[in-house]
Amino acid sequence: MTTSSVGRLRARPAEAFLHNPALGPLGALVVAIIVFSLTTSTFLSVDNLSLVVQQSLVVATLALGQTLIVLTSGIDLANAAIMVLGTMLFARLVTEGSSPVLALIVGFVVCALLGGVSGGLVTWLNLPPFIVTLGMLTVVLAAGRLYSQGNSWPVTDPVLNVLGEGGYLFGQIKVTHGMTLAVVMFVLVWYALTQTSWGKHVYALGNDPEAARLTGIHVGRTRFSVYLIAGVIYAFAAWQALGRIPNADPNAFQTGNLDSITAVVIGGTSLFGGRGSVLGTVVGALIVAVLRSGLTQAGIDSLYQDVATGVLVIAAVAFDQLARRRSR
Template sequence: MRSPVTTSPADDSEPGTALRDTLRYALRTPAIGPLVALAIAVLVFSVTTDTFLTPENLSLVLQQSIVIGTLALGQSLIILTAGIDLSNGAIAVLGTLAMAKPVFEGSSPAAALLVGLAVATCLGLVNGLLVARLDLPPFIVTLGALTVIYAVSRLYSQSRSYPVTSGLLLFWGNGVHLGSVLITWGTFLLVGLFAFFWYLLGKTAWGRHIYAVGNAPESARLTGISVRRTVLSVYLTAGLLYGIAAWQSFGRIPNADPNSYQTANLESITAVVIGGTSLFGGRGSIIGTLIGTLIVTVLRSGLTQAGVDSLYQDVATGTLVVVAVGVDKVLRRGSAH
């Protein structure tokens, strides 16, 4: 007697199923999409321009990524808790002035450096206290701080810039030469900072608390996590990172100007969002932010070399942000079902 012929549903070994699973995994892994976008951008500009893929230009792209990357790192921590910081660029600017002006007037570079780092850290702490202790909306708090800090910067500097000649303050602009290519110490510091915070977010209780608070603050509180303390620690840490970014900026431009970095807050947010971190909190990766920073810098560099007007560059960057937020919204809605 012949046994009946049975059919089984398609299993995971079928090519179509495997492809769908791979695409689904890629969409749900925050760093995969940005990495693909970065590779495409590099490929396009390598084909359309003659100078983009030269070692000297790639070194320049890395140097241009340092300040925005460090600002974006602090921004990432805040956005992971479902907050936002519009004042990070202003804090960095005041930090540069707090470092450069005293040295220009004859003070010790080491003391001025510590003062600048302390100023930035304290401003981050103030933002954190207003958000965590008074439950004020992060957007409103940091928008107000943006206006106040830029005004204080102009008052403190008397609306003038201060050249920087101190070897200590210029340290991150030095580095090692590989042929004609300069790899600055600031580049090494940026990679080290991202590696350090990647470890903190992925391997420590503090990192798990940040994700928990951003994903569901009430549930985090019920499990014993101090939501206020976690949020406060994030703003405090971000403030210190903004101070480090201020120090790093002298390695690129040896000058403290109260009118500099006017769009640094938006560029850092762009890097975080393009890097796959959700503006709604609780989802994202530090590595994605690093890739997002490179995307922003590569886009600027490539479009500039292609002769595209800076206004159109802003249009392209803004469009990327909207698309990235839209994709994140769709993914979150899909995961909720």
């Protein structure tokens, strides 16, 4: 076997690693689980692993909507604020006597409209997504505080709390309705991105908008639809949040937007668009939850947890840059 042949054989695993955006994060997740299982006595317990998954649900759902937007080379800094406004709409309307179904419908419509407004400004006024969603973040935060008048609402309605309920798989593993809903949403979005023409258009738009337009793709309509769908997903995240913590608080999830971006980036989705996967986002959200749970059980200060998460984000972006250079 020649030296060049050996070189090609060695390069194949590296090439596969670089071109599969979910492979690296998946390996990191496995390593983190092994490390914390060996260094703590409670991490690998069934109850703790179930809790880790439950704790990742809201951020994972926000990250699902964020993934769609990032795939088009955009970003949404307002997603957590939209979600929090959704929780307040749900809770306050029910508290004031509305039916929970009507409250859910109103909350979903408002979240979708807010996502659509961002998408419209980005699409038809050609404004930078960062600036648009930064402005939307400020507007929605202010609107939420005005609407709440500084109050929070405990949520006792079973319809609003239903996603926190559930049963036990094999009699030991707690599975909530929120987990089931999350699986359904991720599968549906995965199918839409990988098996439909709309999904191909999303990736094409992220790779090169002008090339996508020249091939006949309706770039504006595709970009707008992504923001609109993301708004609906944020409403599901709001429902998930009330299942986790039955209290609608205008000051909740203040770092939710950054956590969702972290999950997306760590999961291998390129901030430059056109590259990434739903599976990677799931893994990214789990990595964040596993790190925080494991480091907490190991007695590590929360500030060091933030340092570890930041290092992972930088490493993920560096890996993405390397992958893009190797693919050229």
